[in-house]
Amino acid sequence: MEMHDVVRLHVNFKTLEEFENFREYGQQELSMKEDLEANIIENDSESPFYGVYFGNKLVGRMSLYKIDKKFDRYFDPPQDYYELWKLEVLPGYQGKGIGNSLVNFAKSLGLPVKTNARQRSDSFWEKMGFEPLTYQTERDRGENPYVWFPEGVSEQENN
């Protein structure tokens, strides 16, 4: 399966228009749009989103947000990690390894990665080397947490 180039997305009107094609479009994207329109953020600012293009078209994306180790409730030893969300590949572009390329990019950054596996996607995450965590009601609040451990990192005990 082919590898796809993953690029960091910048906040501009073209990117925000492309975002409207994705199902997981909501307050986060609207907020970026309002900030851009109100000149609160500069055109072409860095965003927490990464994507894969086919030609000029954004066909897959994810958001990666670095969490400081003082908030880490998942990993032992506690450390900075990435929270991965909004992984999505447009219909018509699925099955080409675009999701794999995005997730492999996240893993290549060298920090643990945590995601909330949605709607029966468990087998995808397991194939990508992620593991389910022991569910903790207070921490997980209905999430379905899956994590990728780099070498030497393990699950944080219930605390």
Next chain:
Amino acid sequence: MEMHDVVRLHVNFKTLEEFENFREYGQQELSMKEDLEANIIENDSESPFYGVYFGNKLVGRMSLYKIDKKFDRYFDPPQDYYELWKLEVLPGYQGKGIGNSLVNFAKSLGLPVKTNARQRSDSFWEKMGFEPLTYQTERDRGENPYVWFPEGVSEQENN
């Protein structure tokens, strides 16, 4: 549109088997099943889930989790509130007002309600009297937060 009876679900093998029909089935449900099998929780313990039955069949459910006011980052004045997640009605039973009945039940408890509106469900939540919150990256981390304010409650300022 008809109103449907909403009942609190108890943890037993029948309920857990019914849960397998829902798309949002994951670590939370598996954890309840393991706890029941290992006798860590008693049969028929209370669960955070509420549901609607048609005859003997569970056709809709949601989880409602009460959050203590010391963790409240959404409401002014800060107060106990409910986090609503995993609202789902089985295919074939949609369009009958089952989702409305579940959400109205949550609102009837008299506390604010917060949810993470998924995949283009914004118009449903707005119809149910919910409002989108101003997106805060640190707090919301990719969520799409919608809330219902009881009389006298408003949005907590950025802090």
